[in-house]
Amino acid sequence: MTPDAPATAGTRPRARRGEGDRLHDEIIAAAEALLLETGSEDAVSIRAVADRVGVTAPSIYRHFTDKQHLLFEVCAIHFARFDAVMAAAVADVDADPVAALRALGQAYVRFAVEDPEHYRIMFMGRSELTPEQYADEVFAAGGAFPTLVATLQAGIDAGRFRDDLPPAHDIAVVVWALVHGVASLAVTKPAFPAAPVADRAALACEVFLRGLLRRDDAADSSA
Amino acid sequence: MTPDAPATAGTRPRARRGEGDRLHDEIIAAAEALLLETGSEDAVSIRAVADRVGVTAPSIYRHFTDKQHLLFEVCAIHFARFDAVMAAAVADVDADPVAALRALGQAYVRFAVEDPEHYRIMFMGRSELTPEQYADEVFAAGGAFPTLVATLQAGIDAGRFRDDLPPAHDIAVVVWALVHGVASLAVTKPAFPAAPVADRAALACEVFLRGLLRRDDAADSSA
DNA sequence: GGCGTTAGGTAAACAGCGTTACCTAAGCGC
């Protein structure tokens, strides 16, 4: 790869002073590849990652505090992608907040089933093992969740929803639960006899939205 | 415990011929206790269980094929309890199918958060690692899921629901996803700023039911 | 151009894990 001739032949050519970050990225890339190939978090062991990169296991710890840190740095770009996908789904909220919510739900489930192993790490992991920067509270503060809240609020402001509903934040938590339920169930119980995931997601959103809408708001519920 | 004097002093008194099952049960009890005390599946190691029972680790394998088998035998009684709880929740379906569904949802989430670690093993584990007898398909065939389907069907037969809905089975999958979402999110993200779990469950069921009900059916939606 | 500093590794080891192969002692039927 590197044009540099290996010094001691057989060992990895030592990185330049500032190039430690390159190995950092290579480790993440190797872990990502391993995760996608094996389809299991368990297969992504420190030693397996180190082998693939061409270094020894302890070298990993010079760039990551522990395994969880590594896994979540792998998911970091997917977290960013997640936020972007969600934001894109509600791009034209102003046009129709209800349609935006529908799109949001579909996009959420699609994201989850596209690569389930990442979703597992991101949203189904043990919270006491996840790094602080991905703590439970953080999700509420920034990213996709506020997007969801804002979209719901837009629907409320537009007068589309019933007026006996709790604040947008509380509804958002339940909406998240709904799509997370469809997604995580699809991930953990793939062999369960049911309609295609997309259909389940559509039905879930349709019914729930109908529960939110005012009586006289029919939307375009051609479920 | 046993009145028998230990033979070789220090080692566990050998079980009588037919009493091998006693150790089987003791192992399950020890694993259960360990699971409840530590609150983490990871802490329930074969060696830890063996230590608590007073035998060596390989002895476990005379009674259980592997660790997963042990864990799911621990959960076996909880599966039975789960089915019973769900059945009890819909005890008087005939009186009011909609109220039964509400009760079902609440009971489901309550069951999950009562002891989250069991719920994790039962419904959030990797499906390829779960024993065959707890395979995805099995859930659809017997136990709580058919109960849910039947309850929904009762609602349909009673003419309470809209008539443009898919079959009861398909709705059931989505309802399961809804309550599973509330439950699993409560389990994995306990620190997320939100209303109490029971309130979230109630809101989720209320909105979803409203989406299922006919226009003219107000139920007693005093959410 | 030699030199201390330091970033970027390696080798060896620790403690724990699930699991297997083998052995041994206790109990029962005959």
Place this chain on the structure above:
DNA sequence: GCGCTTAGGTAACGCTGTTTACCTAACGCC
């Protein structure tokens, strides 16, 4: 009492995440 069966124990394999100790190549500096 013999022998088979059953219920365990011993020792070990291969793996895991992680730590410690060490080494050495690369750099800034005088």
